[in-house]
Amino acid sequence: MTTTTPAAAVTKAVGTAHTRVEGVAKVTGAARYAGEVPYPELAHGWMALSTVARGRIRSVQDARVLEMPGVVAVLHHGNAPRVDGNYAGPFGPPDPILQPLQHDRVPYVGWPVALVVAETSEQAREAAEALVVEYDVEPHDVEFHAGHPDAYLPEGPTTEMSKGDLEAELAASAVVVDAEYSTPEEHHSPMEPHAATARWEDGRLEVVDSNQGSRFVADELAHIFSLDPGSVRLLSEHVGGAFGAKGTRPHLVLAAMAATVLHRPVRVVTTRRQMFSLTGYRSPTAQRVRLGADADGRLRALDHQGECLTSTNHEFVERSADYGRSMYDADAHHTVNRVVRLDVPTPTYMRAPGEAPGSFAMESALDELAEKCGLDPIVLRTRNEPDAGPLSGLPFSSRNVLACFEEGARRFGWADRDPRPGVRREGRWLLGTGTAAATFPVLVAPSTAAVTAEADGTFTVRITAADVGTGARTALTLVAADALEVAPERIRVRIADSDFGQAILAGGSMGTRSWSWAIVAAAADLRERLALADGIPPEGITARSNTAEAIGRLTSKERYSFGAQFAEVAVDVTTGEVRVRRMLGMFAAGRIVNPLTARSQFVGGMVWGLSMALHEEAVRDRATGGHVGADFASYHFAANADVPVIEADWVDDPDPDDPVGIKGIGEIGIVGAAAAIANAVWHATGVRHRHLPIRPDRVLMAGRDA
Incomplete structure (x- = not known):
């Protein structure tokens, strides 16, 4: 009978330094990223992006491109499969860029207008660069500045928060600071560009992607293509950086579109330049801070007003004014976030949004x-x-x-x-x-995990976590080892497979916290089962957890x-x-x-x-x-x-x-x-x-x- 090792015999793993469990695979090249996984009959897609900031597509002149060497298809709004954007994801309605090639409207420079698919990436790129797209151009506005006349207050109960009489407290303050600050547009620029490979396998859409949450992305793809959630599988085992940029992105949708049309695997890899318009960024901000204090520095008034930009077709708010809500008290406290719609790509979450x-x-x-x-x-x-x-x-x-x-x-x-x-x-x-x-x-979200006691004395953890370079896979190994009271060497953590069930994505600094909670709960259940078991069968003994109820009981x-x-x-x-x-x-x-x-x-x-x-x-x-x-x-x-x-x-x-x-x-x-x-x-x-x-x-x- 195989059991866990007694607690006294095992040194606690959490809190001790451990090298990454996948470190050797990464430095030797054995670890494969989304743009490296080999497939037979693989075709390569290359995105053609708009060169105008606002207008309509008059024509896509693809006849000559289709005759170029290796080209097998040119998808555009006139022939692309129809997809569905009428759904609400975990963060609200999707950005319309996730329904590419559906219409002739162009809302900003860098909007996808076509996907050229060829036998090699070089052929696809050459053909995409030769593709002629004509536009009817309309006036645009991309200029963001403090006090923009079109700034508005987004909906939501926490967009603006206040207490006390701000102006009265400022007037009564012995010392006042009233200053304007600004930060520019900034980009994630992870080391690994966004990449996805899509194929149909046994009636399921299988995608290898570089993302921060395989189950989240799989569910969005199911919505977009009107599929049963079980018909989509997302794999993202190794990710070379993310920082908020690697959610569901248009290259992934386009790869799935092309694979559906061509009945063969299709890979789409973004270039560094394309990432500047396709994968989100941190909005520039214009901020005004007013502080009023007594002579001894005690705050009487705190006013923080933030402005940011968003696109004309989707709202994202960089909530810069939220910062002081937890940090500093004052008799009068006011914070507000406003946003301006411009002809630019939609910003997104970026490290410490x-x-x-x-x-x-x-x-x-x-x-x-x-x-x-x-x-x-x-x-x-x-x-x-x-x-x-x-x-x-x-x-x-x-x-x-x-x-x-x-x-x-x-x-x-x-x-x-x-x-x-x-x-x-x-x-x-x-x-x-x-x-x-x-x-x-500090955030946490419900997640599911499965922990299996194997017949050979090891333990396998399955959870749809994502290691975006943070070392999460290693941290979860240590957490599981302590929860099972065994050495880390007896733990194998498998992650980033949407088939492992619902789990929160890697973001908001809540990934490891949420996933660990689920693993600890499953491990506790497994230990109880092992105590009652008469040996471990060849298929092992598995315990599963869902932490929704436990997290729901958190005190305020x-x-x-x-x-x-x-x-x-x-x-x-x-x-x-x-x-x-x-x-x-x-x-x-x-x-x-x-x-x-x-x-x-x-x-x-x-x-x-x-x-x-x-x-x-x-x-x-x-x-x-x-x-x-x-x-x-x-x-x-x-x-x-x-x-x-x-x-x-x-x-x-x-x-x-x-x-x-x-x-x-x-x-x-x-x-x-x-x-x-x-x-x-x-x-x-x-x-x-x-x-x-x-x-x-x-x-x-x-x-x-x-």
Whole structure:
């Protein structure tokens, strides 16, 4: 009889560093990504995208293209299969881009207008680039700016929230900050481009895709093609980065369309340039922050107003003004998010949506308030630490932001900081340090899992999780090992197969938390069954769980991860170059399952925050409506030479209501990082930068104007 190992004989796996269980497969090339899985008779699709920002397709001249070598089909609105967009997914109605080639309307540059399918990808690309599409062009508007006259208030109970008399409290405040901040359009740009291969197999549509939730995507495909959910299978075993971009995307729908028409497997891989218009991005934001405080820095009024853009055919709101709702209390508290419809692609979730741009504005404004009050920035934040949710009044499950500041300040050497700006200098370099808080909500969603005790003494876990590079597969292995009280080497975790059942996608920092909950529940059931079993049959013994009921019993609390970001910068007075010399992030983000991959997640987020502060900025040409340089030559981001030594660590902060104590760490590393760097630039130069990125030309111009 095979049983679990007694608890005393097994060292706890959760909390100890483990290398990735799939690491060897990845570094040796054995791990296959969505664009690499071989299929016999595979055809290749290449998307042709619109070159106008608004109008109608007059004609698709495909006759000559169909005669080109290797071309087997050209799909466009005149001949493509009809699909259904009349459904509501888990996040509401779908973006109309998921019903491509259905009509002649063009809502923005980069809208799919045709799919050319050929025997090789090279033939498909050459033919797609030769395809002539004629348009009837209409006037367009792609220009986003603060105070846009067409900004409106989206529907929803939390779009605008307030308490108290804002104007009265501002008028009664001894110190007031009233400033405008902006962040530009930013793109996910994961290392692995989006790719999908679709085929029909035994009456089922089978798709290998790079995504963040195979069951979610499979269900959307079933809606789109009017199929029974059981008739669609989605596989996404290895994903080379996602950050919010890898949900259901048009390349996937087009691959399935072509496979249906041609009765053979079809692969569609996006180019880097195509990703700029097809896979979502972070909307630019224009934010106004008004803070009113007593002379001692206690907040009387907090007003955060955010504006963002969305497309004309689908609404997505970058909720930058939500950031302060959990962080700071005031007698009068007002936050609102507004949106403008423009002739641009629809934005989407991007690492720490809302919190990343919102923290830049709010944490910069708090630094300005600290300066006006003559207070240390950490002291100011300490004086405004709430006892309960500032708007909800609910207790916090745990709130260790001050512990992060205390330990971070000690490690960073904050006590030795001269608060005066512009006084530290090394040759042509001005030096400064800055700090900012970080927060991100703790989320969890029902998921299902199956755990099987195999006859050979191992255990197999099946769950429709997604490892988008975070190390989730390894973390789940450790969680399962502890739940079963066996060594991790006896655990095999299988993920990213929609046939494994419903499970939340990888997003909102809730993936590992939600999946672990389901695995722990299934493991507990399995252990009870094993205790009663007389041996394990060849097919094993399987226990399944569904955590919907358990999660539904969660008590009402404010649940957040927190952090404190620290940065030191050097600013070249002759060129305007800003160099980050060191960064430190201290986080309170629940029980850390795998310190090795967790630290990588925190550091990766902080690197992105550095990139956000100094480099990233997508620019649109108002005349054409398209990007100026949708490539990595023009879209700048932090490279190795830009990144200093970055230290990330955490304080003990398990969630008491989670079976493992997990909160979630994927998003919070980026939150507050850009503000800490911007605050450090002020400390170095005495000049505030309220508009990202802090480019050398802006530094020089601000220096001349100061």
